[in-house]
Amino acid sequence: MIATAEFVHRPAPDNPGWTVWDIDDPERFNPAVIGRLIVRAQGERSARMRMLEPGHRHANLHGRLHGGVTLALADIAMFASAYVVCGGHTAASVTIDLNCQFLGSGSLERPVDVVTEILRETRRLIFARGMVEQDGDPIAAFSGTLRKPSVR
Numbered sequence: 001m002i003a004t005a006e007f008v009h010r011p012a013p014d015n016p017g018w019t020v021w022d023i024d025d026p027e028r029f030n031p032a033v034i035g036r037l038i039v040r041a042q043g044e045r046s047a048r049m050r051m052l053e054p055g056h057r058h059a060n061l062h063g064r065l066h067g068g069v070t071l072a073l074a075d076i077a078m079f080a081s082a083y084v085v086c087g088g089h090t091a092a093s094v095t096i097d098l099n100c101q102f103l104g105s106g107s108l109e110r111p112v113d114v115v116t117e118i119l120r121e122t123r124r125l126i127f128a129r130g131m132v133e134q135d136g137d138p139i140a141a142f143s144g145t146l147r148k149p150s151v152r
Contacts, residue, residue: 015038018050034076035052035055045117049073050114051073051112064108073132090148097144103140114132124147127144130142
């Protein structure tokens with residue numbers, strides 16, 4: 001049996017105004033593959049998540065940000081944004097769908113931001129859309145749906 005892990009959500013000491021978005025198990029996908037992430041509210045229904053250190057392990061064969069990393073960032077950002085906008089009751093949600101349109105390629109030399117808007121929250125679902133970008137340059141647009149955990 002695999003033990004459950006918990007999210008770490010605390011002020012980011014090196015980034016005032018930002019909060020750490022991490023998992024307390026360093027061998028899980030987010031910390032092991034993606035690396036350090038921070039998040040902050042951006043308006044009433046939006047949040048901005050930042051991948052601080054893209055690097056060689058995130059590269060495709062062209063030396064640019066891999067599309068799989070871009071998709072993973074969009075997915076993770078939906079959860080981070082739902083947590084920031086809707087609250088902690090969304091933490092155990094699961095992805096129902098994620099649609100992505102790649103618009104450009106990302107550099108490995110700059111942080112990658114994901115701005116996500118929570119469009120609607122119902123009793124069971126959260127609808128979101130957003131943009132993956134670097135310094136305002138679009139990398140991908142996405143939309144997705146999260147299903148909140150059952151109340152038992």
